[in-house]
Amino acid sequence: MKRRAEELVVFLGPSLPADEARKLARCRVLPPARQGDVWRALALRPRAIALVDGVFEAQPSVWHHELLTAMEAGVAVFGGGSMGALRAAELTAHGMVGVGQIFEWYRDGVLVDDSEVALLHADAEHGYRPLTVPLVNVRHVALRARAARVLAQGQARAMVAAAANLFYQERTWRRVLEAVRPSWPATTRGTWEAWWSKGVEDLKRLDAIACIQAASEFLSSPVPPLPARSPSRSPPSSLVRRRMLVDGVSVVQGAEVSSAQVVAALQREPDSVELAEAGLRRALLAGWARTLGLVPTVEEVKAAEAEWWRQHGVRPTGREEFLLACGLDAPGLRRLCEELALERLALAHAQRLLPDGSSWEEALASEARVRGRWVQVARGLRKAKRSRAR
Template sequence: MLHIFVGPTLTSEDLEQFSVIAVLHPPIRHGDLLTLPLEESDTIVILDGLYHQTTALRHKEILYVLGKGVRVIGAGSIGALRASELDGLGMIGVGDVYRAYRDGLIEGDDEVAVAHAPSGSWSALNLPLVNVRKMILSACSEGIVTTEQGTRLLEEFRSIFYPQRSAQAVTHRARQAGQSQFAAWLETKLTYDRNFCNQKRVDALEAVALAQTPHRGKVESPILRAAADRNWRTVHFREWHAHFHTSDINGKAYRSQDRLWFQQIFDPNFHAVWRDFLEFYSQYPADDSPGLPLAARLDALYGTDMADGENAGAKMVWTIFRPRIEVCSELYHKILFRHEVGDDIRTLDRYLCINQEFQRKHPRWSTEWIRRDVAARLLAELWNIEGTDIEGESRRRGFHTFNMAVKAFSRFALGYLDDVQKGSQ
């Protein structure tokens, strides 16, 4: 399957010239590659991406799909930029823009950045600097300006903040700089050819053409082995992956992190689940180090026996062993979600809908702002514990700290309070 992330660089008419069947996606953003169902034989073409108004596509997301054997081609905009940074690890760069980044001829993000129309059509509202450079070179070759004049014009145009660098702004600044002939020449060129000197488009078309060539899946090489190496999967990457990982339940996607948080907060018997998870994790560590039964591991560290459930060792285990949970692991799901039932999913869905409705009505507020003391009181009541034990109970439920429990509870607090209120009526 061919996936193309495209926005203003190519139009639907541009893509109609290709016979290959492709899944078209809007400009790529952080998380898109982590949620895409992929196979080794797939190809991804990255052209356009978002970064000003949202978190940009991260390099390790590309490494993640390269490690699966997926072919990733970049050109035009953020695709060219990321390819210049990752071509040594298997990403394929295409076109003049990519080569300019690779060779250090250009560096800034604003070289390819464009503002998008708010209508959702992804129409570009400004000229990217790489295209402006091409226009100036063309003007020099036609004798409209000298090389020295072209250099000065480029500095003038570079000084315009990228969302405001429209064709009108460029020609207006050219006239202000005494280059009326260039301004008139450019207006004429763009009138008769809206793609005049559109280097991003030329490169993007080349990338899509390359993507039509066969890709037979993972090829063993030092480069792809490096991309597949687990050592680059840092804590931050695992948190991103967990944040975006979803599970399909009854035809609806739920974040695995939300499902786990719900169990940690609301399952009265989650202590046993967490203890069994720690036992499994101790015997089969994620870093492939030698496994040990949990009691033996604790004894090796502190000489503390855990045979008696009431002794110091049993109490220490919650504090000592606090692994980060990779909610993307189906193997871990079997342990962590073993108490999950249909009513849990229905309640989770209702709580999340209440949260979303609150955010829709109050966009300037966030449920994450719940006061710590309020969360402590509500959770102490829910867990039927003394408030002084809130930190320990949070750890017994798999949270590193009480603050993490508060973050999880904030996703469900409004729904929970709604249930409490209805139950008291």
């Protein structure tokens, strides 16, 4: 069963109801992003990701490395509204596309505190309905009231200050207004009531809509240009690689299998030690080759990849499905093949890389003795010689 790719994946919660997001664009809506969710979403093979909402405080937030991995895999990543605005401001230089006023405030240093977008909301069963108001919304309303001459500059500032003094889980419009309205003259209260009754804008909602629309417009372009990225970054650190083993997924016959479960099952296999030691030897050889300044050519990496596909007997039409089952994306496969090519380079030049290094024949003999193959071959040759003598 071939898994259908999702054009657009949206991480969404209290900023905008999921049904409204689906009316804006054809998309797969996922809950607010936790750490590891973007890595898992890559199994859906999206062309674009719109990150709006994400968890924080009680659960690990979406990691920058996940978003970098997505962009490295050729996925366009957009952010706005809430957690998406924060991460976009931090990763603009790496190619993440920020959308909306909240993103611009963070990018320009107007806002620096993550808590500006925090709010209390209901759970998934109740559609993540907002229960409190985020500080960015109060700032926006104060600015709009000031522009409409509903509030004086000092009154608008006092409103924002009163909201900032409230813990985000207790910040409601009622409590904000209770703190500032007593100080307003009667004329201001009357003007405010008339203006307020017409409804005030929800900035996080507006930015969430803009973020989803920007991602949708990108995908609908005849030839969508990929966002500008910084130069290619270094391979993932050991911390990131280990985390990817925990949070990654493989896709087998349309169903997701946790990478952590695959690793646990491999550890129970009879040849698990042999597999791990072979992988460590390859990593050590490749790392040593790098320290010596060896760099595989594009052709050598392509040759390593072609050999890898040949060994597994995978035809071109089945490669995408096989990669998903391996829990690999294109950059991951490239890194694997670079390591294979480096290992091959180190082996090919072993005699020159080490002082008085072993020849190919010496290495063959050494490993044959370790594995007992030398004795087997020697006995076989002796038996053949005796047979000929008769």
